[in-house]
Amino acid sequence: MSEKSIPITNPVAPNPKQLRTYQPTYRLEPKKKFDRDVVQRIVERILVEELHEVEYTEKAEKLIPDLCLTLADTIRSAVKEENYDRYRIIVAVTIGQRRQQGVQIFHSFLWDHERDSLASSNFENPHIFANAVVYGVYLD
Template sequence: MSERRPSVSSRRSSIQIESKDSQGIVVQTGASSADDTDSHGKGRPGIAAFRRFSRRTSIMGFPRSILRNKPKLENTYRMNPEGSQRFNASRVEKMLQSVLSSNLDDKVYDPKTATSLAANIADMAKHQAKIMGYERHKIVTHVVIGNITNQGIEICSRCLWDARNDDHASAFYKNSSLFAVATAYGVYFE
């Protein structure tokens, strides 16, 4: 009677079946996909290379080692921002106003490009806020762009935060074709 027991070899995606013949000799059957042979016996070196490469890269295409090697910083155990590190809402509001006016002065509302324009302005505002020196704040920006057609609009937000350390700034822009509201939130973190 022959015994069959499946064994999965490490680092290979194959299953080999071992059985003993009538004389007690172990016989292995089954094909290995790690051998890189297809059903016709032809080699597939591209598949193996792809598998090795995909294990070493992330979804974004960067090597995983680059994404993992962030410098480890020690905790400072500061629970409150220092005086110069506090989120200055009036300063951020002026920056938001300048970003909106510089990007939207000559623009006409187009629903096809409004989404990408709002995303670009939000990224620019976030970058400018980080340049202002808020290293210990998470910066969240939100931009709404709409068409002016004599309608009313209300924009509101709710946040759960520490009122002593966190703050927000908001700016409004309007031309003959469109309006925009930009909001930046600065949330302190350790």
């Protein structure tokens, strides 16, 4: 939005006040588009740094929800540092114990295929698996 100042005059008051009004920009394209490859490298780096020594034990099981929240916040902050203007950054992190099982994760959105995008990364060690998905949803 662009800013425009309009002077307000009051015949009684000696100093006029400035009233700010905002005009719409009508910009439909982002200045910097969501770069899927850059975001994927960020997610991979954070997952490896934070999870390479994590073991899924009974004691650690209680900490997994907090770890998911911490990872999501860390990833969101790192992606926001890339300055994707007018993008809402949504992060979903899933962590589970490796036990010879299969996992299917499904997310469904209605979005603009020209502006919106996502990046995802998987991590595995002998004890856990993790999946992180970052959605960049354009706000017009």
